[in-house]
Amino acid sequence: MSIAEKIKVLIVDDQVTSRLLLSDALTQLGFKQITAAGDGVQGMKVMEQQPHHLVISDFNMPNMDGLGLLQAVRTNPNTKKAAFIILTAQGDRALVQKAAQLGANNVLAKPFTIEKMKAAIEAVFGALK
C-alpha cells in the first residue's frame, strides 16, 4: 500500500466544482480515502467524528473560513496533529503570514496544477510513492 492510500484526506471548499476538481487531482495522485465538506463548520464536524491525517481547505468560505477551520483543528486535542494545507484564490501575503502563525503546513495558490498539489503534499508527508 502506497503512502497516499494510507492518508485520510478531508477537502473543504464551498464550490462543488472545486471539490470535484480537488478530489479528481487527489485520486490521480493515488489517494483513496477522500472526504469532502462544504465549509469550515461542516469540515470541523467531520474532523470531530473522524480525525483525518490531512485537511486541504479553501480560504474563502461562508460560515467558517479556512483560517477559522485551521484554528479549530489546532485547538482540538483529537485533531491538532492533522496536516493542514490552505488553498487561496487571491495572492494575499497577509493571509500566508496568518496561516503560518496559526500552524498551517502549507499554502497553495489557485489555480494549482496537479504537480504543485503533489509538491505541497510531499513537503508535508515526504514522497507519496
Place this chain on the structure above:
Amino acid sequence: MVEDSAAKRVHIIQGEWKVIDDPNVVLSTILGSCVAACIRDPNAGVGGMNHFLLPGSAVPGAGGGDATRYGVHLMELLINGLLKKGARRDRLEAKIFGGAKTIATFSNVGEQNAAFATQFLRDEGIRVVGSSTGGDHGRKLEFWPVSGRARQYPLTGAETQKTVALERRPVPVSKPVESSIEFF
C-alpha cells in the same frame, strides 16, 4: 434605465474580472471564442463580469485538466468578489455570452467554453437567466451589473477574425501567492 451618456464604462479583457455596485457603471468586453459570465445578486445591487478562454477540453469532471482549473478559478474570483460586496450565493443569477465558432479557430473551443460555463453554473446551483452563445460572429458586450441589463452587438467578419487572433495570444498567468515564509 441608465443612459449611456451618464454611464462610466469599464472595459474587461481576457483573464480579468470586475465586481461593481455602482448603478452608473457599465462593464464592456469583446468576445470571439471567449466566454463572459455576468453574475449578480438583484437584492444586494451588486454584479460583475469575468472573461475567459480555456484552451483545449474544459469540461468539469472530464479529466479536470489545468484549463478547467483556470476557468473555475476565474469563476471563483468573481463569485468571491460578489460575496465580499454583500451578495448571497443563493440569490445569484447569471447570463452567459460568447463562445463563437469561427473559421480562424477550426475547432469548437468556443462551444467548449460555453459548455464549461453552463455546467459550472448548473453544478454550483446558480440560475442562468439568459444566454447568447455560439454562432459564427464575435460579440461586443455591455452589462450593467446593478440592473442586470445586457446588450450585445455582433462583430463583422473582419472584426471577429481580429478578436480571435488577439484571444489566441498567450495570457499572463495569475500571480502566485508571494511568500517568503518558511513553513518547514
